[in-house]
Each structure stands twice: as structure tokens, then as C-alpha cells.
Amino acid sequence: MSFRLTKFDFSHFRYFTEKLQPELLGGAVAIIAVGLTATYFYRRFTKVPKKCLDPNNFKEFELIKKTQLNHNSARFKFALPTANSVLGLPVGKNIIARGRDSLGEEVMRSYTPITLDSDVGYFELVVKMYPNGKMSHHFRQMKIGDKLEVKGPKGRFSYKSGQVRAFGMIAGGSGITPMFQITRAILENPKDKTKIFLLYANVTVDDILLKEELDNFVNKYPNQFKVYHVLNKPPNEWNDGVGYITKDMIQTHCPAPAKDIQILMCGPPPMNNAMTAHLNALGYLPKMQFEF
Structure with missing residues (x-):
């Protein structure tokens, strides 16, 4: 220069x-x-971090670490081109990953990284791999040194610091990833006072993704972040919800309908449909709801 x-x-x-x-x-x-x-x-x-994403063209990123989280989920860490690079993903957006299914056919899926642009030189995905999932097959086969094709940013949701007074977040399984990304952005910004109320549904305790990180948020930000877990098959000693997320649980653990709140949802389609019905019955207007 x-x-x-x-x-x-x-x-x-x-x-x-x-x-x-x-x-x-x-x-x-x-x-x-x-x-x-x-x-x-x-x-x-003075080096300015280089943003890596291209919204129109796929770029390759090398897998440098793979951590199995439970029987069907893993955490994948990908290197960016330089130690000074950032992914360049706005908070609330996602990426498109491209791979091959078990028949060698091309397949693409959307994923939300759990990292932010404050994480320099790499990005991470938490992926749930289903037995017959086409992109699940690709991730299941990935080994250290393999490369993932990615493009972005994509998505309809954008987040700006302080845009609402409070978020209610309703997630199921791997639907935690966009909630985790937004939560990190809020809690790691001392100027952002947005409150977060998370309802997170899973089958068993072992299925709770990023549980250690969520527990750390609760302990570090007790006045700003709350989480209520709901399990289909809870252990004997269990103080949170049992079964499925109900209308009463939403009413108890999410902020009440208001102009300055928003409810975010991310889960399997049947779950999202049920949650939308509950929210409508509780008086949440469509503009107060967003489904990833």
C-alpha cells in the first residue's frame, strides 16, 4: 500500500x-x-483479515480436525487459506456445502458454522449424520486432509447487535447451530444486552450437541442466557422438560409476545410446524417468528 x-x-x-x-x-x-x-x-x-467466502463459486477448505461428539454427530474443523483469514460469514447467515452421496451423485446442503469471524484461520461445523442422509455420507467418509467445497453467505436472516430486546430460541437436534452462532455473537459482545431464552429438544442427554458450551454460557451469563432442555428419554435424575416442547413450555420459558422480541425456530419440519401452531395460539404474530 x-x-x-x-x-x-x-x-x-x-x-x-x-x-x-x-x-x-x-x-x-x-x-x-x-x-x-x-x-x-x-x-x-498491518494485515486486514481476508474474507474467504464467495457467494457464487465453491471454494475448497481442508479438514484439519474431526471430533466425534456422539454416535451420529461430529465436529469438523476446516483450515482457511492463511492464519490471518476469516470465513466472512455475517451473523445469522449460513453456507452451502457440496459433496457426493453413496452413489457418487452430487449433493448440496446448508450448514451454519458454530464459529464467528473472531475465529481467525479456521471455521467449524457440527454435523449430525443420518444413516440414509446423502450429505451425511460425505461427512462420514471425510478424513483429515480431505477438502470440503463451500460457497456463501446464504440465508434470509440477518442479525445486528441489539435489534431486539430478547430472543426466544426453539431448537431440535442439529438445529442448535444457528442458535449457537447468534448466541455467541451476542454474549461475546459486551455492548449487546439482548436476552436469550433457549428451548432445546433432543432424545437423550447424549444427543445434546454443544452441551458443555451451553452450560458455560449459563454459568458465565446467568442474567442474559437461559436454556431449558427437553428430552424424549430423560435420565432418572432430570429437572428439565420431558417429551416434546409444548405450548405451556413456550409460554413459561420464552419471552411473551411483544414488538421488541422474536422467536427463532430450527428443527425437523414436523417440529417446526408444531411450534408454529403453538406460537400462533399464544399470540405471536408472524413477524415475531422466524424459521431457519
Whole structure:
């Protein structure tokens, strides 16, 4: 990056030097020279993180770590081109991943990374792999060193700090990922005071994805983040919900209908349909609801 003084800068510099006493002129010039030199080197050598996503073209990212979370879910860590790169994904958006199914046919699916652009040099996905899932097959077969084709950002939802007073979040299974991304963005921003109330449905305790991270949020931000787990098959010692998320659970654990709140949903289609019916019955207007 080159550096030059504009005519405007020189005119102000001449005015300054003409008014300055001669005995002080030399020192002033030296100070200005030092300042200009520092500015030049700061601009020349300070690296701005490079955004990697392309909305129209797929780009390849190398798998550098794979962590099995339970019997059918894993955490995948992909390297970005340089240690100074960021994915370039706005909060609330997702990416499109492309792979091959068991028959070798091309398949594409949307995923929401659990990382933010504050995570430099890599991004992470949490993926639930279903027995007959086409993209699940691709992820199941991935080994360290393999590459994933990705493009984006995609999605209808955008988040700006403080856009609502509170979010109610209703998630099922791997539907936690967009909720986790938004929650991280809010809680890691000291200026964002948005409150979050999460209802998270799963079959067993082992199926709860990112449980350790969610527990840490509860402990670190007790006045800003609440989570209520609902399990189909709870353990003997269990104090949260049992069965499916009900209208009463939403009424108890989510913010009441208001102009400055929003309910976010992400889960299997039957679950989303049931939650929409509950929300409508409780008086949440369509503009207060968003389904990923």
C-alpha cells in the first residue's frame, strides 16, 4: 500500500510552519516526520483479515480436525487459506456445502458454522449424520486432509447487535447451530444486552450437541442466557422438560409476545410446524417468528 500527502495536507502543513517560531520549527518537523512514518508503516504492514467466502463459486477448505461428539454427530474443523483469514460469514447467515452421496451423485446442503469471524484461520461445523442422509455420507467418509467445497453467505436472516430486546430460541437436534452462532455473537459482545431464552429438544442427554458450551454460557451469563432442555428419554435424575416442547413450555420459558422480541425456530419440519401452531395460539404474530 503506498502513502502520499494530499494537497490539502500540504496546505495545512505550510500554514502551520509559517506561524511557528523558528526555534521550534525543527522539532515540529521532526515530530511530524515521525508521525507520518509511523502511519505509513502501520498501513503498509498491518494485515486486514481476508474474507474467504464467495457467494457464487465453491471454494475448497481442508479438514484439519474431526471430533466425534456422539454416535451420529461430529465436529469438523476446516483450515482457511492463511492464519490471518476469516470465513466472512455475517451473523445469522449460513453456507452451502457440496459433496457426493453413496452413489457418487452430487449433493448440496446448508450448514451454519458454530464459529464467528473472531475465529481467525479456521471455521467449524457440527454435523449430525443420518444413516440414509446423502450429505451425511460425505461427512462420514471425510478424513483429515480431505477438502470440503463451500460457497456463501446464504440465508434470509440477518442479525445486528441489539435489534431486539430478547430472543426466544426453539431448537431440535442439529438445529442448535444457528442458535449457537447468534448466541455467541451476542454474549461475546459486551455492548449487546439482548436476552436469550433457549428451548432445546433432543432424545437423550447424549444427543445434546454443544452441551458443555451451553452450560458455560449459563454459568458465565446467568442474567442474559437461559436454556431449558427437553428430552424424549430423560435420565432418572432430570429437572428439565420431558417429551416434546409444548405450548405451556413456550409460554413459561420464552419471552411473551411483544414488538421488541422474536422467536427463532430450527428443527425437523414436523417440529417446526408444531411450534408454529403453538406460537400462533399464544399470540405471536408472524413477524415475531422466524424459521431457519
